[in-house]
Amino acid sequence: MILHFYTHNFKICSGYFGLLLLCITAFSSFAQTPQRPNIIFIFSDDHAYQGIGAYGNKIVKTPHIDRIAREGALLTNNLVTNSICGPSRATLLTGKYSHTNGYKRNDNTRFDTNQTLLSETLRKSGYQTAWIGKMHLNSLPAGFDYWKVLPGQGNYYNPDFIGQPNDTTRHTGYVSDLITQFSTEWLAKRDNSKPFFLIVGHKATHREWLPDLQDLGAYDNVNFPLPANFYDDYKGRSAALAQDMTIDKTMRLKQDLKVDLDYEKDGTYNRFNTEQKKIFKAYYDKITKEYTDKKLTGKALIEWKYQRYLRDYFSVANSLDRNIGKLLEYLDQSGLAKNTVVIYASDQGFYLGEHGWFDKRFIYEESLKTPFVIRYPGVIKPGIKVSDLILNIDWAPTVLNIAGAKTPTDMQGKSFLPLLKGTQTAQIPWRKEAYYHYYEFPQPHHVYPHFGLRTSRYKLAYFYGGADSWELFDLQKDPTEVANIYGAKGTEKLTADLKGKLKILMTEYKDEEALKILASAKK
The missing domain is CATH 1.10.1200 (Non-ribosomal Peptide Synthetase Peptidyl Carrier Protein; Chain A)
Known part of the structure; x- marks a missing residue:
């Protein structure tokens, strides 16, 4: 016919x-051939999975992230390989561990853009590429046809952006809104003859958590419950005891919680215009008065700080989710939604009071796990959950797989698209153990360097550089990770098995530094 x-x-x-x-x-x-899909990777900063509705939070409102999960897939064990901002971004671009891509810490290291990059690989395969928003890698974007990025950490209000070729311009407005505005403007002007890959890098929800004016006080009527291990005593965990990232002692009243701010001398607030400062100051003057009037001490003060922290944090998250909604709406109205893959992830997890902490770094669950939801119309069945151990080294190979491009041989991850499609077979087994290695010490939070592995049930970690101690957790019996069972009677065989697997992973990923430390590690 x-x-x-x-x-x-x-x-x-x-x-x-x-x-x-x-x-x-x-x-x-x-x-x-079928039209290759467009791909948008929305990448936030320090956004905790346990602070998202789709991951079970019943208090906060994240309807647009939840929508992506509802219309696509949600990963329940998406793990990072080094829980810190810049290194996670480097892993997204390279598909490699920190020891391989050369970016181990948030310091003055300049990201090596001469290595194989996701962006350049996509561009060579016919994609138009762009990065808009936060990058935080001490280098300009490479492999991208277009960029407009924040210098360093960037600012929440009236931020500077670096555009091409290397011009820096200040823009009036709130950073989440501006990033979305610049993203949709690029989408409207792009080369329509090519599929596109766009990274939307949000600053939210990074410290010091300055909410948009319209979100000030959004959670002031909420009394957040304390995590079960909020008053953790760190018994049997010397590295956890030695850290400097508690809400009690580390979180600053002025800079973090905006008590008694100096709007003239603090450079963060010098960039506010008159109207912005008036509204912002009026709100936080009330917070200062509340703090002064209460005259809190001891646990009452710690818990007041905890409430203020979460109220600001989730108010900032409101702007993040709202702008994800704006981007989704643009895709719907422009007709792009039906052939555009939308991914939402954070660079790592974050502590929202668990163990009495904020920040990240530790191999413990709240910072090891990060949110990841993905919508791929017509390919990923809506509403599925994937519980396999997926690492951020897998992100780049998966994006390339979706784009129909070959994964470079030096990338250490592998595509989990078959897991999303339900086509993974027993003949091609997925990993059963995940490897982790953190380096940054002693600043800024005195978290000892450590490596370890996680299985579906157990976690083994070794802290070195002065801590020199092992930790072992049974996540099934101890999900809050407060009972270190390393050395306990009856765990000998389990420990030996996990140490053997840890060495195998170090060898597989060619972590020579870790292998040397392991060889001389305290038994």
């Missing part, structure tokens, strides 16, 4: 020379 259609119509066209070219063009469209 198809052959008859082609033959019949070709005869018609041959009789009308003026229509011949049009017919040939129409016929050729039948032979084209």
